[in-house]
Amino acid sequence: MKFEPVTIKQMARDLNLGISTVSRALHDSHEISEATKKRVVDYARKVNYIPNPIALSLRAKRNRSIGIVISQFNNPFCSQVVNGMESAFYKAGYQVSIVQTSESTEKEMKAIQYLSSRVDGLLVSISSETKSTEHLKDLYEKGMPIVFYDRICRDIPTHMTLSDNYRGAYEATRHLIGQGCRKIAFVGGAATQPIVQERRAGYLSALEDAGITVEDKWIHFLPKGGVHYVETEVAMERLLRLPRDKRPDGLLTAWDKVTADAYKYLRRHNIRMPEELALIGFSNFPLTDYVSPSLSVVQQQSEKLGEVAAGQLLALLQSKRKPLKYQTEVLMPEIIIRESSLKLKSKTEEQRAVSKIKGAKKR
Amino acid sequence: MKFEPVTIKQMARDLNLGISTVSRALHDSHEISEATKKRVVDYARKVNYIPNPIALSLRAKRNRSIGIVISQFNNPFCSQVVNGMESAFYKAGYQVSIVQTSESTEKEMKAIQYLSSRVDGLLVSISSETKSTEHLKDLYEKGMPIVFYDRICRDIPTHMTLSDNYRGAYEATRHLIGQGCRKIAFVGGAATQPIVQERRAGYLSALEDAGITVEDKWIHFLPKGGVHYVETEVAMERLLRLPRDKRPDGLLTAWDKVTADAYKYLRRHNIRMPEELALIGFSNFPLTDYVSPSLSVVQQQSEKLGEVAAGQLLALLQSKRKPLKYQTEVLMPEIIIRESSLKLKSKTEEQRAVSKIKGAKKR
DNA sequence: TTGTAAGCGTTATCAA
DNA sequence: TTGATAACGCTTACAA
Numbered sequence: 001m002k003f004e005p006v007t008i009k010q011m012a013r014d015l016n017l018g019i020s021t022v023s024r025a026l027h028d029s030h031e032i033s034e035a036t037k038k039r040v041v042d043y044a045r046k047v048n049y050i051p052n053p054i055a056l057s058l059r060a061k062r063n064r065s066i067g068i069v070i071s072q073f074n075n076p077f078c079s080q081v082v083n084g085m086e087s088a089f090y091k092a093g094y095q096v097s098i099v100q101t102s103e104s105t106e107k108e109m110k111a112i113q114y115l116s117s118r119v120d121g122l123l124v125s126i127s128s129e130t131k132s133t134e135h136l137k138d139l140y141e142k143g144m145p146i147v148f149y150d151r152i153c154r155d156i157p158t159h160m161t162l163s164d165n166y167r168g169a170y171e172a173t174r175h176l177i178g179q180g181c182r183k184i185a186f187v188g189g190a191a192t193q194p195i196v197q198e199r200r201a202g203y204l205s206a207l208e209d210a211g212i213t214v215e216d217k218w219i220h221f222l223p224k225g226g227v228h229y230v231e232t233e234v235a236m237e238r239l240l241r242l243p244r245d246k247r248p249d250g251l252l253t254a255w256d257k258v259t260a261d262a263y264k265y266l267r268r269h270n271i272r273m274p275e276e277l278a279l280i281g282f283s284n285f286p287l288t289d290y291v292s293p294s295l296s297v298v299q300q301q302s303e304k305l306g307e308v309a310a311g312q313l314l315a316l317l318q319s320k321r322k323p324l325k326y327q328t329e330v331l332m333p334e335i336i337i338r339e340s341s342l343k344l345k346s347k348t349e350e351q352r353a354v355s356k357i358k359g360a361k362k363r
Numbered sequence: 364m365k366f367e368p369v370t371i372k373q374m375a376r377d378l379n380l381g382i383s384t385v386s387r388a389l390h391d392s393h394e395i396s397e398a399t400k401k402r403v404v405d406y407a408r409k410v411n412y413i414p415n416p417i418a419l420s421l422r423a424k425r426n427r428s429i430g431i432v433i434s435q436f437n438n439p440f441c442s443q444v445v446n447g448m449e450s451a452f453y454k455a456g457y458q459v460s461i462v463q464t465s466e467s468t469e470k471e472m473k474a475i476q477y478l479s480s481r482v483d484g485l486l487v488s489i490s491s492e493t494k495s496t497e498h499l500k501d502l503y504e505k506g507m508p509i510v511f512y513d514r515i516c517r518d519i520p521t522h523m524t525l526s527d528n529y530r531g532a533y534e535a536t537r538h539l540i541g542q543g544c545r546k547i548a549f550v551g552g553a554a555t556q557p558i559v560q561e562r563r564a565g566y567l568s569a570l571e572d573a574g575i576t577v578e579d580k581w582i583h584f585l586p587k588g589g590v591h592y593v594e595t596e597v598a599m600e601r602l603l604r605l606p607r608d609k610r611p612d613g614l615l616t617a618w619d620k621v622t623a624d625a626y627k628y629l630r631r632h633n634i635r636m637p638e639e640l641a642l643i644g645f646s647n648f649p650l651t652d653y654v655s656p657s658l659s660v661v662q663q664q665s666e667k668l669g670e671v672a673a674g675q676l677l678a679l680l681q682s683k684r685k686p687l688k689y690q691t692e693v694l695m696p697e698i699i700i701r702e703s704s705l706k707l708k709s710k711t712e713e714q715r716a717v718s719k720i721k722g723a724k725k726r
Numbered sequence: 727t728t729g730t731a732a733g734c735g736t737t738a739t740c741a742a
Numbered sequence: 743t744t745g746a747t748a749a750c751g752c753t754t755a756c757a758a
Contacts, residue, residue: 003424007750008752024754036728054752058750060734061365074445076439079437090470097461098461100449111458117415117416145364285649370735383747417735418737419737423750
């Protein structure tokens with residue numbers, strides 16, 4: 001089965017007109033008589049003529065569309081981001097074409113190659129597996145407007161929008177400390193991910209500032225980034241099997257899926273939150289406020305992030321040449337404290353808990 | 364800023380070769396000397412030549428890519444479906460380009476026009492606002508392989524894959540009846556949606572078969588399909604303000620977002636489930652098993668649905684002409700009973716509850 | 727007012 | 743073994 005659309009050439013033959021006459025009539029050119037115009041337009045409607053966008057693109061070297069490279073489609077954070085982008089571009093009259101990399105470098109390269117020349121610009125979030133960014137660098141050097149969002153790429157000088165992962169993790173950890181936790185664990189996604197590293201850095205700083213010494217065994221990364229439940233399960237088992245004095249009383253999960261899976265694990269094994277383990281995690285999942293115990297989260301401004309990144313790309317699309325200065329927009333995630341990490345009721349209790357730690361830095 | 368890729372023509376000039384020589388060398392043609400081949404290939408690699416997919420498409424009238432038209436990106440059911448499709452097409456060597464219609468007919472038409480000629484086939488789920496399907500019908504008649512999934516279009520004879528919405532709603536309603544509910548309400552998405560209508564039909568049949576007379580006031584549709592919380596809120600308020608003897612004791616929600624919002628409403632207003640109102644709803648949201656009370660759902664086989672639809676489209680792409688017979692694949696959703704609708708502990712209790720209704724049909 | 731032809735980047739046919 | 747040329751569908755400068 002193959003698509004065989006009506007072309008201008010075909011219509012010209014049918015109507016006994018020149019190709020350019022038909023083209024101009026369809027564009028309502030003033031140099032075509034009303035009679036011919038009507039004849040052409042009516043006929044075009046009758047046969048349901050659709051201009052071939054491929055041919056238009058080839059000629060105009062302009063597509064009026066942009067591409068979004070997304071890691072995991074099936075991830076609320078990602079889809080919220082895309083929603084923000086979509087609405088911004090829709091307003092600007094651009095079509096949006098989305099491709100998924102599923103965290104695979106190979107898919108990412110294919111996707112980018114696929115989109116090159118098909119779109120006027122690219123919004124990219126690097127897949128976690130990706131090491132080299134030569135494919136993107138080269139495209140960028142040839143003038144393709146690219147904006148990075150969320151998982152940025154420092155090698156390529158361009159606009160980017162991301163969350164303040166460091167501070168999100170820092171504040172979440174501080175909150176756990178404030179709740180009296182002293183043995184705070186960290187379960188991230190893939191160790192290779194810069195954003196996971198930043199989150200770990202925030203976590204470490206918060207502990208350091210509070211004068212808490214970190215145990216290596218409290219920190220876990222997940223080889224495949226936590227796509228499957230079993231990865232988180234293994235990490236949780238390792239944490240909870242530590243000897244009593246090392247066993248964590250607080251946990252920061254640094255990846256949406258990992259947060260959900262850690263929560264599931266704790267519920268399945270009847271480990272009470274926050275009494276046995278206080279949990280807070282990065283998450284943009286819906287319904288986290290209705291699970292029981294309700295889940296404390298570091299929630300990114302996902303739609304906003306999408307909108308801001310979209311604005312940056314639109315700016316690149318409109319500017320004649322590469323800008324001299326690039327912006328990096330950083331959005332602060334929201335720390336939402338709920339039952340899963342709330343041990344102490346009052347602020348004063350909290351202050352007392354923190355002040356008990358010796359060697360804590362003042363902020 | 365504009366993308367200016369390296370072309371064959373440019374390379375030909377640079378290397379002092381003919382255009383076709385370069386093209387053939389890149390395709391490893393036997394009629395090109397090894398020396399020239401190497402020269403060309405090396406140079407192409409050096410300048411990072413990427414063949415222009417637009418030009419290839421225009422020439423070959425073949426894109427090795429398919430388009431997915433999706434209603435709401437930010438909907439777990441949809442993203443799960445797309446995941447299923449994506450992996451199927453990836454295996455078959457197709458690129459997948461996804462566009463979102465946000466339930467708007469205008470966007471849908473633009474999206475389809477955008478994809479026409481850019482892709483070799485289309486997987487379409489009609490947006491809820493859409494009345495006329497002329498734009499699709501015409502495309503299909505010109506030979507574009509189209510497969511409908513989830514929200515199908517009966518006017519166009521082609522393959523389709525969908526859930527058994529009727530039976531899903533029927534069984535869910537039967538379950539509520541089995542739990543002793545007699546005043547069972549129904550909150551759907553948009554009334555115009557065929558799949559919502561089917562769900563209502565299943566709901567009605569189950570009540571009828573049980574000999575229960577339905578009140579009109581128990582049935583609500585949401586003008587915008589329930590995209591915003593407030594729509595569900597209004598419907599819930601209407602239901603719960605009914606006089607005591609008419610006030611429902613059971614509720615079937617027939618749309619993922621509506622289910623989540625109805626649940627939120629009940630929790631926010633401290634209405635106990637299942638005691639005051641037993642809730643079961645269509646939903647593919649994650650975490651429904653961990654909310655409290657845990658949420659009973661009619662869960663569609665979303666990934667499977669995507670895979671099956673993808674298989675159908677691949678079949679169309681491979682066949683020479685329009686097939687004489689079209690398949691309609693129907694997948695049974697899973698009814699998952701959890702706390703929000705579970706009033707009776709044992710099967711026998713349940714049987715007793717049902718047999719109390721007089722005039723109930725035997726099944 | 728209408729038609730012819732060139733060109734966008736590519737491949738395929740034909741000729742050299 | 744290589745190169746010129748036509749064609750894919752469209753727009754546009756130029757010619758009629």
